Amino acid sequence: MSREIQVTIDSADPGALAEFWADVLGYQVQSPPPGFDSWDAALDAFGVPPERRNDASGIVDPDGHGPRIFFQRVPEEKKGKNRLHxxxxxxxxxxxxxxxxxxxxxxxxxxxxxxxxxxxxxxxxxxxxxxxxxxxxxxxxxxxx
Incomplete structure (x- = not known):
């Protein structure tokens, strides 16, 4: 049985890193949920305060072939060489x-x-x-x- 995967990357600035990788891969920042014309509108409706709105970001392959890539804010800085790249x-x-x-x-x-x-x-x-x-x-x- 095959599985879908998502690649998750720890980040200090998820929004900026998502934009970078979207440009690198020809992906796009994931659209807001149905019924919302922007992420700000969705996050307002979900009660997410402004200081938490860059806690995460996702990018997707517009053709639907590649995995979703998710960027999550973490407090610690990167240390050492990646074990996966x-x-x-x-x-x-x-x-x-x-x-x-x-x-x-x-x-x-x-x-x-x-x-x-x-x-x-x-x-x-x-x-x-x-x-x-x-x-x-x-x-x-x-x-x-």
């Missing part, structure tokens, strides 16, 4: 220099959005096609693959 498949069908050029172009776009560049790994045939390690605005590592 996302690989953003920016050049899955390319090889060699063409692949690395495509990854560099996407890396430039993501750095402009607030990502940090960490390192580039060159292709090492026969199994590794090369990739670039980045961090999101809160320091979570991910790879352009």
């Amino acid at each position: 996302l690989d953003v498949r920016a050049a899955p069908d390319l090889a060699g220099e063409e692949r690395m050029t495509a990854l560099e172009t996407e890396c430039d776009r993501l750095v402009a959005l607030g990502a940090g560049r960490v390192t580039r790994f060159e292709p090492q045939p026969p199994l590794q096609g090369g990739h670039i390690v980045l961090t999101d605005p809160e320091g979570n590592e991910f790879c352009l693959d």
Whole structure:
């Protein structure tokens, strides 16, 4: 039996991190519940005070194929390397220099959005096609693959 998954990411600023990852993945911030034209209207109706309105945010694949990604506020800062990270498949069908050029172009776009560049790994045939390690605005590592 297969299961749906949701990826949950701890965050200091869920709203901002959700916007970043929506841009990275081509996702969209999840729409408010039916019957509400905005999240503020929904949260007003639910009695959520203004200081708690950035406690969580979610993004969804507009095509409905990828998992929902949920960002939740936590009080502690990130410490150490991620034990789990996302690989953003920016050049899955390319090889060699063409692949690395495509990854560099996407890396430039993501750095402009607030990502940090960490390192580039060159292709090492026969199994590794090369990739670039980045961090999101809160320091979570991910790879352009």
